[in-house]
Amino acid sequence: MLCVGQALTTTLGGNVTDFTRADVEVLDRQTGFKGFYRLDVLTLRHRLFNGGWGPSLRRELFVRHDAVCVLPYDPWLDQLVLIEQVRVGAIDKSERPWMLELVAGLIDKDEAPEQVAHREAEEEAGLALLDLTPICRYFPSPGGSDEQVHLYLARVDSRGAGGIHGLEEEGEDIRVSLWSRSDAMQALADGRIDNAATIIALQWLEMNLAQVRDNLGPRP
Structure with a gap:
C-alpha cells in the first residue's frame, strides 16, 4: 500500500535485479x-x-530431491501417454485427488536426469523412450521448497500402452491411458489437468508442435 506522497516506481519488462x-x-x-x-x-x-x-x-x-517429469508423445499417431494416481497433496482441496500427470520421479540416487526419465518411464508406464527433448527447468514452489523440476518431452511408440503399473514395494498404483492431443488439451482447458508440470508440458508441445513433428520420418 502506498503512503501519501510516496512515489510509484514502474519497472519495465527486461529489467531484472543483479542480486546474487x-x-x-x-x-x-x-x-x-x-x-x-x-x-x-x-x-x-x-x-x-x-x-x-x-x-x-x-x-x-x-x-526435497529434484524431480524429473516427462511427457510421452507419439508423433506418428498424435497422441500422448498420461498416468493417473492418487496424490496426498490434493486430498484436502480436490474432490478427485487422482491426478492426470506426466511420468515422473525423484533424483534420489547418483543418476543424471535423463537416466531417471528412462527408468521412471519403464516403471510407471512400461514405455521405452526413443529420445528426450528438454523443455525447461523450473522451481514449482520457491517460496517454501528448494525442489527443481527437470521437464522433458519424449517421443514414444504408444501402440500397446496402457494398464496398471508401478512398483509394489513403493505402494504405487498407476493407471496408464492414451489421449489424443486434442482431448488432452481439452482436459487442460476444462481444468481436469491441474498440476504444473503437465500444464507446462502440454502448452510447450502446442507452441512447438511443428518443430516436434518436422522431418518425422518412419516410426523407428
Missing part, C-alpha cells in the same frame, strides 16, 4: 524434521531493492 546468492545472508539453519524429506528452519536477511539490508526473517524450507 551473495546478497542473501543465512544467519542460522536448523533441521526441524528429517524423514524421506526434510524441513529446515532458516533465519536469514537479504539486500533490499532500495538499498541496505532487510530485517532478519524466519522461514521454513521444505528440502
